[in-house]
Amino acid sequence: MSEVAEGRQRRRRTDADRSVASILAAAREVLGTQAQASVEDIARAAGVSRQTVYAHFKTREALLSAVIDAVSEEAANEMAAARLDEGPAADAMLRLLDVGWQMFRRYPRLPAGAAEENDPEADRDRHSAVADHLDRLLTRGKESGEFDQELANPWLVNAIVALGHAAGHAVDAKQLTLEGGVDALAESVLRLCGAARRD
Structure with a gap:
């Protein structure tokens, strides 16, 4: 050539x-x-x-999938920058949840669009970075005695992700204000982990 x-x-x-x-x-x-x-x-x-x-x-679905991939990568990068290995595990958990809320504020309608995509394997892949951060944070909190040892990490990870989606849907449906959703999710996650809320 x-x-x-x-x-x-x-x-x-x-x-x-x-x-x-x-x-x-x-x-x-x-x-x-x-x-x-x-x-x-x-x-x-x-x-x-x-x-x-x-x-x-x-297709529109291919474009939506690329958008969700980009937003998932953005969230993973922000979680990596949130100093999740520093300070008390409960405080780090609140920082991690705050990243999720920042993404929700930036893209408030994207979860509804994402729900249309029928690809559970792709969805698992997109959540893998979040799951990894949560797993490490839960292990650290259990080792320090801040979090309850009884529930297994895989269950806690799935439950926390589900609670995050539920809080986002409740705010989207105007069942909770944004502030109410932030507070409800933080309280629910810390109780699930067996930790006291840190204000």
């Missing part, structure tokens, strides 16, 4: 990467507040045509 052809190919790849990044950024913003937004809505927000979106994502 000539240098000119290689240069053209590199430019096409760069343009394609830029287009995908623009589509994903727009999709995160649009789907984060309008779970039922159409591909046309996302294309408009990204400043590209509907055909361009479909050139990169064959």
